[in-house]
Amino acid sequence: MSDAAVSSSATSPVLLSAVGLEKRYGRTLALAGVSLQARPGEVLCVIGPNGAGKTTLIQLLAGIVFPSAGHVTVFGLHRWKDNFAIRQRSTVLLADPIVGASPTPYEFLRFMAQIYGMPKERFLERTETLAREMALLDHLHKGWEELSLGMTKKAGLIGCFLPPADLRILDEPFAGGIDPIGMEALYRWMDAARGRGETIVFSTQVLDQADQVSDRLLVLREGELVANAAPEAVIRQAGVDPAEPRALARAFVALTGGGGEG
């Protein structure tokens, strides 16, 4: 993202705001006082070691679980009090795509289009475009058990990018066995969404993807947000030279306290 774009987004209104988010599962503290903001056209990437709280943060932002403390506002609305209004303008992709009771990907996508009130022509046109880009067009009418894991994930991704939305929240969109074709398509979709002024929050474990598509990295360590900045700034924050090979990986290890990388 260019500096001009960064500066313009910095002046735009806050679309997503989380303040002091805390989540406890019993005695386990999954998330400890995380605060963040996202503006229109921003792509935020949540990274962190296993168990750092990425999925919990995504679920909190998506309104699936209640926080133990703190609050979230989206579009200036209360995340849970005005949940329905928020859901009308946002899409969510969980790690395991939710396909409901639909027997085929096409039925699932049509159901999604109905849920979001898309016109039929628009649904058909957009589904064809997205499915072709994902190389899923020939598999839309197959049963789920005939599809591979990656194809199911692709269907979930299409369902997430099918309806118009101002906010898209994705948990591990690059995981789940999607092939390079799907990854490239996802990159394009994210770029296009950013160009349309949509906000994307996603989590991943692959730092190359985080570096390529995100404007800002949120680095979690044991439930705490240890970095919240552009990729280069995160690298510098960790004391790593951005010109080094695998600089982001080194920065990640340094910030999250992993061993082996010095």
Added chain:
Amino acid sequence: MRRPWWAVAKGVIGAIFSLLGFCLLNIVWPLLLLILYFAGEGGAWMSVFAVLISWMSGVYYAKRIAVSDDRLLSMTTPLTARTYHGNNLRRVAPVFLPGVLISAAGCIALLVLPPPNLLTDGTTPALALNLALSVTLCLVLPLAEALSGMVWTRLFFFPRFLAGALFRRGFWVLTAVPFIVLLVTMVSAPDRLAQWEERLLDTGLLGQVVFTLAVPFGGVARFGAEGTSAAVMLAAQATFLAFCVTTIVRHWGREKPELAGPAFEDWTRLRDRVEDIETEALDQRRQRPRPALSNAAEDGFAEPAPELTEEEQAAFSAAVAGARSAHPPLAYEPFHTPERQMLRHWRYWAGLIGTPPPRRLWMSWVAILWVGYVLVRWAGWFEPGFAPNGPGNPFAVLGLLQVLTFLGVWAGCALGGSILLFGRTGPARWTRFLRRALEMAWRRWLIGDVLAAVLLADAMGGHLESTFLYLAMFVLLRAALLSGRVVYSSWRGGRRMVWRGYVFCAMIFLAMTWLAAPLMPVVGAIFRSEPGGPLALDPGDMGPLVAASQCLLMFLFALSGLALAAWAIRRNGDQVIR
């Protein structure tokens, strides 16, 4: 931030509605049955069955909620109840509506039109209404469930100790023990059976024709009218019980049988072809000029197989691939001998017959039969001298009450479930627990077949012989339904479409019954055309004739289902069965 008050309030409201539905389904309704039953004739085991059946139905719906991921869909999208139900209606309407319309038309015709010639004596529109409504409910109930999707009762408050105690270990025992008590009661009280038979015969045959027309396979009860000795009955019951136990044990903790598909001949042919290719390739290798014989060969050891060149390996792979491409759906397993494949083949067909029936349809069916049975008894239809057309006949009112109660129960459950589904999130650990517990419970339920057979036989006159006939027919119908599931899922694909396959086949069967029923008088007229001839039958003998015709239809349906299944498997291979 704690969960806000309005979320808690919505949850509480949802829980109240869900509790209401649960109570209606599992407490009020069984109690109503109990009261109705004792208003007629006594029999504690019947009430036990009523409670059990109703309770199991409720638990089943709870399981449906627990395993569904529509809950998450409603959390992450602006899914509304209207869209949700509308989508379900659109999906199931083509399957359900014909049957519903046919049944509704039948009800209206029975009420409005003058009775046909065959149904003049002793047939009342009210009785026909009751029975036709029972059949209609068989269709309306799944429809109502489909309309509400999978949002019935989310029993997060279901007591854990109860679920753990009853479902995990002793559930099948709890169902088997009353069944054994029932068998002993029925065998040790032949006088009671004789009494029932007498009362049934007193009602006249035309009433049974109505049963035959309204209730599929109802007329088969007439086959058991001659009675059988107690020793034969005991032996048969013991055999039957052994069958039940072995079936239950067979399904205990096991996965579905290994399904291969009846492509044994094709498989053998393919295997021979591959062996030919292998032999040919080996011969070619052996004809290749070799270096001098090794010491190993001179020592009498086997000659080491020559190495394949890359070209030979590629040619061999291409030949095998070519042979396989002629049988694309066939899973060629070189490690399976033909005998092993035949075993899989046999297990498939054994599984086809022995797999438990579609639960929802069956339990609804059994519950409705039992309700109809209780109502009929309470109304005194089995009592000698009962005048169906007499004043004060409660059938019409009871039939309406039956419909309203059922619909009320389902609507209450749907409403409560909807509020829960669209109103709040749920603790995942409860759903996981319920899913595990209930799945274990519902694997052991061949007893449902037995209950259906016993209750149906009892409702149709109390002949023990009829029980076996019904059971055999249930198994046949189950085979047909399972075949239909295979066929239907091969058409549309998807495990989640399976239940629609059940309904699809049930619809075919019911449609065939309804379509064939008006033909019965025609057949009878043909037989009656030669008075005094060897084939001459009195009008009163039409019951067995109709029953025989229905039996034939059922067998034909089962056979056609199996044939369709074979076709589907040959077409799609193992993938159609999951």
